[in-house]
Amino acid sequence: MTFNPLFDASPRRLRPAQIAAGLRTQGRVILALMLREMRLRSVHSRLSYLLALLEPILQLTMMMGIFSLIGRRPEFGTSLLLFLGTGILPFFLFTHVSGRTTGAIRASGLVRALTPIQPLDIMVARALLETATLLIVAMLLFTFIYATGVKDAIPVRPMLAIQGFAATALLAIGVGLINGVIGAFFRLYAVIYGVFSRSLIFLSGVFFVPDFMPPAIRYWISWNPLLHGLEWFRSGFYLTYPTLTLDRTYLIGFGLVSLLIGLALERVFRARLV
Numbered sequence: 505m506t507f508n509p510l511f512d513a514s515p516r517r518l519r520p521a522q523i524a525a526g527l528r529t530q531g532r533v534i535l536a537l538m539l540r541e542m543r544l545r546s547v548h549s550r551l552s553y554l555l556a557l558l559e560p561i562l563q564l565t566m567m568m569g570i571f572s573l574i575g576r577r578p579e580f581g582t583s584l585l586l587f588l589g590t591g592i593l594p595f596f597l598f599t600h601v602s603g604r605t606t607g608a609i610r611a612s613g614l615v616r617a618l619t620p621i622q623p624l625d626i627m628v629a630r631a632l633l634e635t636a637t638l639l640i641v642a643m644l645l646f647t648f649i650y651a652t653g654v655k656d657a658i659p660v661r662p663m664l665a666i667q668g669f670a671a672t673a674l675l676a677i678g679v680g681l682i683n684g685v686i687g688a689f690f691r692l693y694a695v696i697y698g699v700f701s702r703s704l705i706f707l708s709g710v711f712f713v714p715d716f717m718p719p720a721i722r723y724w725i726s727w728n729p730l731l732h733g734l735e736w737f738r739s740g741f742y743l744t745y746p747t748l749t750l751d752r753t754y755l756i757g758f759g760l761v762s763l764l765i766g767l768a769l770e771r772v773f774r775a776r777l778v
Contacts, residue, residue, distance in 0.1 A: 533621060537629035538636075560596050560645050564589055579713045581742055583654045590738040591710035593642050594668065598676045598730050599701045601634040605680030606687040606694045624770045627684040631677045642669065656741060665740025671752070672733030674759035681766025685773055709734045715746035722749055729758040 567588055578587040608630040650657035659665040687693045705711075708730045714722055725731055732755040739745045 533625050534629045534632065537621070537625060538633045541630055541633050558644070560589075560592055560641055561648050564592055564645070567592075579711070579716065580745060581656065583649075583656060585649055585652060586654050586656055586741065588710065589645055589649050589657070590741050591708075591734055593638075593645055594672045594734040594737045595705055595708055595710055595730070596641065597635070597638045597669065597672050598679075598733065599704070600638060601631055601673065601676035602680040602683055603694070603698055603701055604634045605631045605677070606683035606697055608684050608687075623684075623688070623774060624681075624767070627681055627766075627770070628677075631680045635673045635677070638673075639669070659740040660743050661740045663740070665737055668733055668735075668737030668740060671736060671755050671759065672730070675729055675733060675755060675762065678759050678762025678764075678766055682762060682769060685766065685769040688773075689776075704728065704730055707731065709738075713746060714749040726751070729755050 564585070568585055571584060571588075576584065578584040581587055605627050608627045646657045683693070683697055687697075707725050707728050709725075714725060714731060714735065717725070726749050731749070732751055735745075735747060735750040736752060736755065739747050739750065
């Protein structure tokens with residue numbers, strides 16, 4: 505009978521000290537991969553990394569210019585800038601995290617050959633880095649909106665905004681892990697998913713309030729989990745924002761199921777991903 509040092513001799517359970525040591529090692533590996541990813545992005549041009557941080561602000565400014573020209577008014581509240589900002593931030597969080605994780609394994613190069621590093625570490629590192637980056641982007645975005653004179657850019661119910669951000673991040677990481685495994689086998693999948701995810705901007709409530717839509721349309725768009733993340737986040741900025749469509753349980757459940765599927769896929773195909 506072969507002795508496995510990870511288990512005790514009599515009760516076949518992991519020792520707490522070994523679990524803690526394993527988690528610390530896993531954390532160091534993921535942190536090292538995140539730092540490596542940051543260095544790779546800024547090695548050619550630090551300006552390009554800065555532009556990536558400012559992308560939501562630039563896109564929001566472009567939208568404001570277009571909507572101002574056509575005389576568009578906000579669907580809710582008094583500031584079109586804030587209404588669009590509270591919609592575009594969760595949308596960027598989902599598309600960037602889930603999209604960037606799609607090509608994580610293919611872009612990892614020789615790092616996969618290192619013994620302590622598993623494909624899951626590579627995907628999680630990129631997903632967490634994107635989430636942290638979008639958290640910085642959120643601070644920059646709403647500081648920018650506040651600086652334009654919109655005092656409501658400070659959340660009236662900050663916990664709701666934080667919960668909405670975290671729930672959307674969970675969804676994005678779960679979908680990202682699934683994408684990462686699929687993207688490792690099909691090179692064109694990243695392009696296909698990129699087109700699909702960007703089209704969600706018209707179905708996720710960025711430009712409209714779901715509760716103001718006709719019941720039939722509201723029913724069908726409510727199947728989009730990203731819409732619920734956006735509604736949850738936006739309700740933190742408006743005290744009387746209508747949340748009849750919002751289903752927090754559906755969003756969290758969808759995110760957890762996606763996460764479990766992604767973890768299962770990585771475990772099943774791990775030998776073929778390295």
